[in-house]
Amino acid sequence: MDARPEAGCGAAIFDENGRLLLIQRLTEPEAGAWGLPGGKIDFGEPARETARREIAEELGIEIEVGKLACISEIINAGDGRHWVSPIFFARLVAGEPRLMEPAKHGGFGWYSLDALPASITTPTKALVNAL
Structure with a gap:
């Protein structure tokens, strides 16, 4: 295992x-x-x-990436790695979300901030805390 942090990123996409x-x-x-x-x-x-590319690969949609929402860190959350990730606000500009990588993802959905799933990731928690 490499003992250096790795970089990821995410996008906070809100609907109307x-x-x-x-x-x-x-x-x-x-x-x-x-x-x-x-x-x-x-x-x-x-x-x-990366955010644009990954989200197109995962959900088949095109986004416009906006300003930085927050930074998240995940340290050994089951994979023994250290991730540092900027999270950007983004807007859906084309397409309808669909599951493109079923081996990696179990589903997707739109959630109100007051009705999030019981188990959310560290970056999602960081976003909610930043809001």
Whole structure:
């Protein structure tokens, strides 16, 4: 195992009713929990571009990435790794969400902030705390 932190990113996408788009993780870290769509930043890829790419891969939608919402850190949440992740506000600009990677994700849904799933990821908690 490499002893250095890794970088990921996520996006807080809200619909016109103020509901947050979450996706259920099937892999570590935090397998089973519901979280923000996003993923690992590739070397040389700007975080905002990663958010656009990952969300297109995961949900088949196009987003416009806005300002930084918060920063999240996950330290050994089941995978023995340390993740640092910027979380951006984003807006859906094209497409309807659909499950594109069923081996990685158990589902997706729009949730009111006062009615989130019982098990949410660390980045989702960081976003809610920042709001």
